[in-house]
Amino acid sequence: MRIFDITVPVSDSVPVYDGDPRPRIDTVISLENGDAANVSAICCGVHTGTHVDAPSHFISGGRTSADLDLSKLVGACRVIEIAESIDEIGPDELGDISGIERVLFKTKNSSFWNDLSGDFRTDYTSFSPEAAQILADNSIKLVGIDYLSIEKFDSEDFLTHRILLEREIVILECLDLRGIEPGDYEMACLPLKYIGGKGDGSPARTILIKR
Amino acid sequence: MRIFDITVPVSDSVPVYDGDPRPRIDTVISLENGDAANVSAICCGVHTGTHVDAPSHFISGGRTSADLDLSKLVGACRVIEIAESIDEIGPDELGDISGIERVLFKTKNSSFWNDLSGDFRTDYTSFSPEAAQILADNSIKLVGIDYLSIEKFDSEDFLTHRILLEREIVILECLDLRGIEPGDYEMACLPLKYIGGKGDGSPARTILIKR
Numbered sequence: 027m028r029i030f031d032i033t034v035p036v037s038d039s040v041p042v043y044d045g046d047p048r049p050r051i052d053t054v055i056s057l058e059n060g061d062a063a064n065v066s067a068i069c070c071g072v073h074t075g076t077h078v079d080a081p082s083h084f085i086s087g088g089r090t091s092a093d094l095d096l097s098k099l100v101g102a103c104r105v106i107e108i109a110e111s112i113d114e115i116g117p118d119e120l121g122d123i124s125g126i127e128r129v130l131f132k133t134k135n136s137s138f139w140n141d142l143s144g145d146f147r148t149d150y151t152s153f154s155p156e157a158a159q160i161l162a163d164n165s166i167k168l169v170g171i172d173y174l175s176i177e178k179f180d181s182e183d184f185l186t187h188r189i190l191l192e193r194e195i196v197i198l199e200c201l202d203l204r205g206i207e208p209g210d211y212e213m214a215c216l217p218l219k220y221i222g223g224k225g226d227g228s229p230a231r232t233i234l235i236k237r
Numbered sequence: 238m239r240i241f242d243i244t245v246p247v248s249d250s251v252p253v254y255d256g257d258p259r260p261r262i263d264t265v266i267s268l269e270n271g272d273a274a275n276v277s278a279i280c281c282g283v284h285t286g287t288h289v290d291a292p293s294h295f296i297s298g299g300r301t302s303a304d305l306d307l308s309k310l311v312g313a314c315r316v317i318e319i320a321e322s323i324d325e326i327g328p329d330e331l332g333d334i335s336g337i338e339r340v341l342f343k344t345k346n347s348s349f350w351n352d353l354s355g356d357f358r359t360d361y362t363s364f365s366p367e368a369a370q371i372l373a374d375n376s377i378k379l380v381g382i383d384y385l386s387i388e389k390f391d392s393e394d395f396l397t398h399r400i401l402l403e404r405e406i407v408i409l410e411c412l413d414l415r416g417i418e419p420g421d422y423e424m425a426c427l428p429l430k431y432i433g434g435k436g437d438g439s440p441a442r443t444i445l446i447k448r
Contacts, residue, residue: 053435
């Protein structure tokens with residue numbers, strides 16, 4: 027069994043989506059200060075690093091990340107490679123997705139993670155509303171992409187997000203697919219579980235498995 | 238495939254270990270305020286809810302949670318049930334653990350999670366240093382228990398932690414095993430990945446799978 031970690035790490039310097047809070051990791055108890063142990067604390071926006079979007083990210087009263095169906099987050103998964111020249115994935119790029127439950131798109135974005143501390147970039151490859159509609163029509167459970175948003179940067183209607191989230195398709199963003207060959211894998215994507223109604227998304231450690 | 242979620246959720250009111258920071262979840266961008274989306278932020282100690290301890294929790298310069306070997310966190314797992322009368326798991330309670338790689342102990346502690354917002358309790362079942370030494374001698378990869386610490390509350394030497402962490406055995410704490418029958422499962426335990434040297438532990442969504 028080979029395990030591939032496709033998670034972009036959270037750090038003080040990782041790029042975050044324009045306007046999102048910056049992550050911080052602080053030491054609150056430390057051996058160096060004579061305490062019995064080291065204990066750190068993390069503060070971050072829930073769309074930091076590799077993360078899921080829950081329906082409540084764009085839909086008032088929508089399902090939160092803790093309520094995402096785990097059977098959507100764990101199971102068979104296809105990785106599709108998109109040519110570097112493509113800036114927006116449209117219907118022509120999807121290929122045959124019949125029978126696929128989870129799909130991750132490896133684009134030019136993955137190379138952005140050669141620098142884990144750069145500024146937020148707006149020139150990422152996104153996913154068109156027309157392609158999102160095809161995923162919705164094919165009852166896809168989860169779709170992933172390799173930068174901080176699946177939506178074109180200057181979108182005003184956020185239609186790709188809306189089409190997917192209204193159908194409760196899990197959106198997985200900010201993957202690092204640099205080391206991943208296109209093909210079929212098993213995946214596990216496990217977001218944090220926090221309750222209290224504010225979980226519009228969550229950082230989610232995500233792995234692919236090849237047996 | 239059945240998936241069992243054995244994760245104790247993080248919330249504003251979940252019990253935390255004595256002295257650890259309290260978690261907070263805040264809304265920072267909201268549809269209600271006319272923003273384009275909902276975005277929340279989470280702040281928590283890294284030993285909140287179901288979480289892993291990394292060696293650096295007790296060992297200066299030890300491995301951090303992002304550097305934990307994923308092959309220790311994913312794979313075959315045995316759940317062992319401990320009688321309610323037992324307050325400290327010792328060698329006699331372990332039974333035959335030969336050939337086991339990951340082991341979770343279901344104790345009276347799991348019933349504490351009938352109340353997800355109670356105060357921190359000190360009367361939890363813990364794991365003795367003598368039993369920890371047996372796990373270490375058997376090259377166990379991961380050991381889990383169902384309250385906030387594997388160590389007896391009034392310990393001054395934290396020997397159970399030290400024995401396990403010096404051998405780089407992953408300690409998984411604060412599981413909710415209420416609904417889990419003892420026996421063999423597959424498990425996936427996926428801590429957050431944050432870098433920068435402060436990861437002495439991490440909240441970790443954890444599931445068991447029965448195929």
